[in-house]
Amino acid sequence: MGHGPRVLLASQSAYRRELLGRLLDSFDTLAPAVDERPLPGELPAQLAQRLAALKAHAGAARAPGTVVIGSDQVAALGTQILGKPGSVEQAVSQLLQCSGQLVVFHTAVCVLGPGSEARLDCLDTTRVRFRELTEAMARRYVAADQPLDCAGSFKAERRGVLLLESIDSSDPTAIQGLPLIWLAQALQECGVELI
Numbered sequence: 784m785g786h787g788p789r790v791l792l793a794s795q796s797a798y799r800r801e802l803l804g805r806l807l808d809s810f811d812t813l814a815p816a817v818d819e820r821p822l823p824g825e826l827p828a829q830l831a832q833r834l835a836a837l838k839a840h841a842g843a844a845r846a847p848g849t850v851v852i853g854s855d856q857v858a859a860l861g862t863q864i865l866g867k868p869g870s871v872e873q874a875v876s877q878l879l880q881c882s883g884q885l886v887v888f889h890t891a892v893c894v895l896g897p898g899s900e901a902r903l904d905c906l907d908t909t910r911v912r913f914r915e916l917t918e919a920m921a922r923r924y925v926a927a928d929q930p931l932d933c934a935g936s937f938k939a940e941r942r943g944v945l946l947l948e949s950i951d952s953s954d955p956t957a958i959q960g961l962p963l964i965w966l967a968q969a970l971q972e973c974g975v976e977l978i
Contacts, residue, residue: 857889860884
């Protein structure tokens with residue numbers, strides 16, 4: 784499936800590629816070169832939206848005439864941004880910080896094209912309530928799932944659900960990095976035939 788304009792995912796995320804592959808048999812990807820540092824005073828939701836748009840525009844500049852998807856996700860514990868841990872110790876530390884807390888995941892998507900006029904935006908907010916965690920639980924989980932490249936240090940599609948009390952979202956795929964319910968509608972509005 785996937786007739787109509789060519790689709791470009793402006794991301795090298797393996798998670799987003801897998802998710803988009805559920806909708807399309809083929810699409811292109813590229814790594815958008817954007818500065819992902821937050822601006823002074825920028826709130827987590829604003830950061831996610833700005834970065835999604837920057838990535839989409841970077842992709843559109845390199846592949847005119849395509850439908851370009853830019854996306855970014857920012858996890859926040861209150862106003863503190865939780866980045867990708869990158870190491871086992873940082874992942875364990877992050878999980879212990881989240882223990883018993885509510886973490887909000889802001890997943891933004893910007894779809895451009897084809898052409899310079901068409902633009903569709905989405906911001907999905909997923910609220911994740913963590914169970915009370917011990918250091919031993921956090922270490923066993925990190926060893927099992929290796930969530931070192933995941934903001935919040937867990938994978939909801941794997942054993943990460945064992946750490947949680949609840950996930951509240953309008954789209955279950957948003958927590959993984961790409962809200963497919965909204966994206967499917969956006970792609971169809973841009974002329975991409977999915978079914």
